[in-house]
Amino acid sequence: MKREIRLPAFRHSFTGWSDTALFAGWHVQRHVEENRHRLVDPDGGVVAEGRADVMLERWRNECGDGGHAGDRVLLLHGLSRTGRIYHRLGRVLHDCGFTVLAPSYPSLRQSLDDHARDMRCLLDCQPGHARLSLVGHSLGGLLVHRLVDGPGEWKGRLALTAAVLITVPHKGSRLGAMLARHQAAARLAGPSLADCLPGRQRLASFGDLPTLNILGLTGYRTGFNPVLGSDNDFILTEDEMRLDDPVREARIPSPHGVIHGSPRTAMLVRDFLCEAHGLPHGRTIEGKGDIKR
Incomplete structure (x- = not known):
């Protein structure tokens, strides 16, 4: 060494x-x-x-050996970010008793499959047995789909308990497709940009897994970006963020690039995960007006 x-x-x-x-x-x-x-x-x-x-x-x-650790939450970031974007959410979840894992990966230099391989390795290396939830923002949400749907030794030791998807391009990103037409911009964004284009998504079936899909919407037709022609989070439109699976859904009026750090997002994710894990720290989310089943 x-x-x-x-x-x-x-x-x-x-x-x-x-x-x-x-x-x-x-x-x-x-x-x-x-x-x-x-x-x-x-x-x-x-x-x-x-x-x-x-x-x-x-x-x-x-x-x-990880014997002291509680239930775990893996926080996955989006394009051109690092795990440090989750400082607020990580602190909130830690205070609830979760062991928080917020890794970083070079999203501008690898494909989504490459990121999934590294995150499977990270989970395979986790010590002990525990319950695990996955949280992903944007590209990180597509990574959640890969982990849920793919293989992994970790699935024999870590019980997958819930998933949270924050402004994820489930139907691809038309704005990303516009960016990809420019060679210099596409080279800068790297291989992962192609995974965010319309028609490129490989989505998991969440089945009975408690899943929350958070949309960054204003409630107005123009959204944060009038150019997109419908309600949007500045980057993704409402239809691009939606899932066909019958999962819980929440709307938070916050732009794509900052919604992961919003206090409202932190409280919403906390309450959802505490309910899924049976922890007493979070308030129950049954009946909350901004969450739909």
Whole structure:
């Protein structure tokens, strides 16, 4: 194992580092182009680099067996973001007793299938047995679909309990299709942009899994972006965000780029997940006017 001077682990979608293991603040990260691996401590410092198996062994020694952890929530970010966008929601869920996992992955440098592979690895590495819920914003919501529908060793140890989808392009994004026509913009947005285009979605069937679909809508025909011609969250229209499955639905009048940090979103997600997990911290959401079954 190669040891280095402790350096800050910069996280941004332009960088090539993707979390492949995460618990108790300790990360194992893989560089998606150079196939290097590193260990990052809870303070965000790189403490070692080396082979994947060596980093994972060191990570397990630092994290322990996970016996102290409660129910877990995996928070998945969208295009050009990092897990740090969930600071408000993560704090709210932590205060309710959840163990919060908010990984980062280079959304501008990998496809959705690549992100799904890394997140399956992250879940496969989770210590112990627990209940798990998935929360995804935008591209992260499409990643939730991949995890629900795909294979994974984690499904034998982590009981999937609920899913929350926040302004997700379930029918694709016409605005994204316009962007993709410009070569420079498409190159900047990376391979994941193609996964957000109309007709490219592979959606899971949620069945009996409690699922909440949050739409960022104003209630007015013009929405946040009059160019789109119907109510919208500035990026996605109402029909692009809707699911055909009979899931719960909520509307929050907040633009696409900031809805994940809205206090109203945090309270709504908290209440929904606390109900699904049977935790006493959240208020019941039965009968709330802004939630539809």
